[in-house]
Amino acid sequence: MTDVLIVGAGPTGLTLACDLARRGIGVRVVDKSPEHPRSSRSKGPNPRSLEVLEDLGVVEAVLAAGSPPLPMRKYRDGVRIADTDPYAGCAPTPDAPYDRGRLIAQWRLEEILRDRLAGYGVAVETGTEVVGLTEGDGAVRVSFAGGSTAGARYVVGCDGAHSRVRKLLGVPFDGETDEEQVMVCGDVEITPGVLDRGLWHQWFDADGGVMLCPIPGTRAGWWYQSGPERDAGGRPLPPSLEGFRRLFARHARLPAGHLTRATLLSTYRVNVRMVDRYRVGRVLLAGDAAHVHAIAGGLGMNTGIQDAFNLGWKLGQVLRGRAGAELLDTYEEERLPVAAWTLDLTSERLRATLEAIRVPGGGLDTAITPSTTGLDRGYRWSRLARPGGGGAVRSGDRAPDAPCTEASTGAPTRLFRVFAGPHITVLGFGAGAEQALGEAAAAHGDTVRTLRVYGAGDPASGTAVAGTGALLDREGHAHAAYGITGDTVVVVRPDNHVGLIADAADHAAVRRCLDVLDKAGKPDPMRGADMVDGTRKG
Structure with a gap:
């Protein structure tokens, strides 16, 4: 089993x-x-x-x-109208390293x-x-x-x-399924050199449109989308190479023969x-x-x-x-x-x-x-989002990234590297957080990673808390990302959402949060093929 x-x-x-x-x-x-x-x-x-x-x-x-993501070249009636880069004004930030997909x-x-x-x-x-x-x-x-x-x-x-x-x-x-909004799709090949592969080409006119996006890692492959051909009764016709060619010639005003191959054809309806x-x-x-x-x-x-x-x-x-x-x-x-x-x-x-x-x-x-x-999706309504926070980040929100330094080695790192893996992370800001960090490390073992985060004004040569790592936040990015103004404990779930932001003195809140996410103590050693949810069968 x-x-x-x-x-x-x-x-x-x-x-x-x-x-x-x-x-x-x-x-x-x-x-x-x-x-x-x-x-x-x-x-x-x-x-x-x-x-x-x-x-x-x-x-x-x-x-x-x-x-x-590629800039988009847009055409009207076969004539180039504009080039648009939807991400032209975007750039990575300390709390979000990926500004585009x-x-x-x-x-x-x-x-x-x-x-x-x-x-x-x-x-x-x-x-x-x-x-x-x-x-x-x-x-x-x-x-x-x-x-x-x-x-x-x-x-x-x-x-x-x-x-x-x-x-x-x-x-x-x-x-519901919208039978009017129908597209035909597929992977196609275009004669090399006909279209710039650094652009997503989009042809529109009063009669419909064709969109061609180059497939990375291929020399001639493109992702093709278009409105379908229709029969005399207005019903969409199944996609085919010849149909794709006719649509390509009609909307792009380019020779149909430039579309040399079409595979994995499908019809898409808006569901x-x-x-x-x-x-x-x-x-x-x-x-x-x-x-x-x-x-x-x-x-x-x-x-x-x-x-x-x-x-x-x-x-x-x-x-x-x-x-x-x-x-x-x-x-x-x-x-x-x-x-x-x-x-x-x-x-x-x-x-x-x-x-x-x-x-x-x-x-x-x-x-x-x-x-x-997808960066603004959180779970503030969840029962796992313990009360707390209220500033830049609240319980249930996506946990932000921040560049830091490993206190023991001086090597640059990031919070996302600290979070990566199957564990829960507990961050302690300020000396007042050290007791909560120590309790978490002692009670939960390797299922929880605890780290003391030292700000610009905190002297640090490592950490004084047994079982706890240390990060230097000299530029204040971690403090700013989490809205830290005093001694604070932040619990980050394994899926990198915030479970709790609490005053470091509220040890009970930290314990309750961790007990919900991870029962203190080791799993039952008898748990195995004959155990389901902790209850022995038979």
Whole structure:
């Protein structure tokens, strides 16, 4: 029996698998596709997802394999109108190292995540289709096409908008499909030299449009989007190479023969749907299996990656006996409102974009707003957001980054490097925080990393607190990011959201917060295959 069976090996499922595997949780990943897909699909991770990928140890590979978002060249009736760079005024800041996302084909991102997962000894099982789920006796019995079965303590459906897991659970997928807003998509090749690969080309006219975005890592590959051809009755025709060529010639006013190849063709309809619950017993849903929405803003894959990052540490804590199963209730409590917000935001951005492209010079840059970075999403409403803060950052918010120095070595570092990994982090600002740091280190061991943060006026040659590291914040970036004005303790969850900001003298608040996130003491050594949530079966 495995701890967690993940159904679906897209970015959501792979992110979750990597997070669980690094925690020492037994994980199995299955996907019904006979082979790994090679379609470009998503345009890549946004800034918040890049932070997640950094924590998982793969961001350098993602940055190397992709490219920055490209300026957009917009045409009207085949004539170049304008070049626009939506990120021209953006720059990294001490608290947010990624000011823009990364353009990378989805298949390449999945390849990077699979490589990371393989480093933990886990391989995706392709051609493995789930056809049945039965929960009982503290586990889930999973049936596969072909007749085999397997057991898992938890199952997570990351199997997309047509999720078999969701359907087996009987969870409604309420919403609507807009049959008028239809696009045809695919990976195409364009004769080299015809178009500048340093630009995202967008042709619009009164009759529709074609958009071509170069795929990083390829010489001639482009991601193609267009309104479909329609039959005499106005019904969309299936996508085809010849159809793509006709649309390309009509809207781009370029010879059809320049489009030399088209693969992985598909028809996209705007679906705006979501579930009303993320968990049914020991089965959970994530990513497109739980929510789908308009593509404006590029939040589909990103919302799934962030679902997985929220869920991974909670499953890990429960399975290691460090938290009760009720911790899993906070996954739905925190992520369901984010899904609803995402549906609203993307629908509004699609409406704005459709209006913009009717005007010469309008384009897809209209879909991009500060909210599509993902950096402003937090969980202030969550039961895990303990009262406190109220300044620049409050409990439940994304934990900001900040450049610091390691006190013991003098080496430069960042808070994100301190946070990276499966642990909880406790930061102590001011001498008054040392007692809380010592208590946390003694009670929680290696599941909690404690650090004393010294400001510009604090003498420091290391740390006086046993089991605690030390950081120098001489330039004050960490103090400013967290709004620190006195002796303060900050608890940061494993998914890099703030669990607590409290006065350093409020030791009880710190203890309560940590006890919810991580039960003090070691896991039961008898916990094993015959143990589920701390209760022996039979």
